Amino acid sequence: MRVNSDSENGQERTVLQILLVEDDRPLATGLIQALKKQAYAVNHVETGNSCIHTIEIEAPDIVILDLGLPDQDGLHVLKQLRNIAPTLPILVLTARNSADEKVLGLDSGADDYLAKPFEMTELLARLRVFERRLSTTSLSTITIDTVTLDINNHHVMINDIEIELSRKEYMLLKLLMENVGKILTRSKLESGLYGWNEEVASNAVEVHIHHLRKKLGMSFIKTVRGVGYKIDAQAEKTNAQ
Numbered sequence: 001m002r003v004n005s006d007s008e009n010g011q012e013r014t015v016l017q018i019l020l021v022e023d024d025r026p027l028a029t030g031l032i033q034a035l036k037k038q039a040y041a042v043n044h045v046e047t048g049n050s051c052i053h054t055i056e057i058e059a060p061d062i063v064i065l066d067l068g069l070p071d072q073d074g075l076h077v078l079k080q081l082r083n084i085a086p087t088l089p090i091l092v093l094t095a096r097n098s099a100d101e102k103v104l105g106l107d108s109g110a111d112d113y114l115a116k117p118f119e120m121t122e123l124l125a126r127l128r129v130f131e132r133r134l135s136t137t138s139l140s141t142i143t144i145d146t147v148t149l150d151i152n153n154h155h156v157m158i159n160d161i162e163i164e165l166s167r168k169e170y171m172l173l174k175l176l177m178e179n180v181g182k183i184l185t186r187s188k189l190e191s192g193l194y195g196w197n198e199e200v201a202s203n204a205v206e207v208h209i210h211h212l213r214k215k216l217g218m219s220f221i222k223t224v225r226g227v228g229y230k231i232d233a234q235a236e237k238t239n240a241q
Ligand code: CA
Pocket: 022, 023, 024, 066, 067, 068, 069
């Protein structure tokens, strides 16, 4: 990862590596130009196979994935990407604009979703959201009560036994554990889990909380009636590395 000077505010800015997976060449060319202009480093591939191959060799910071690919269904590529890199930010581009397709894309592990045709300024704004999220992860593990979140490896353990969480469940638990003792409102949690501008089912957070409670026990995440959720700071241990 290279470091560049940011011309806008004079601060050092890490150059993010973006993997663009898009088989439409004129669109890809336009995207590459726009992204490079914003000082992103771009690697471009045109097929699902080459996308998976590239990720297996070296994960980028962000993936922009077109769902209409020549060799594989983009949703299938998305699921494979998620298995390889559970927290890699993925922005899906697609001509499929129905609500069902959108939900399917998000359920398959996309972090955000942009329907073609889109404005380049909107795409860049979505990338900045990803960038902000990337810059907020600095702790290595957080332990509260019997639950340990291993941020580097994306594992969650109860009494040192690893438990399986979905990606959104992990993200939700991470938000709550990073903000231990604080009440997080449903809208705050939604904005942490989903991109802005992204439609979210009205009970999405409740559903994830319900699943988390089944796995972590009913009392770990508290409901603050009418406001949101929190985890109490009981026997908290935080290890920065
Ligand atoms: Ca395409």
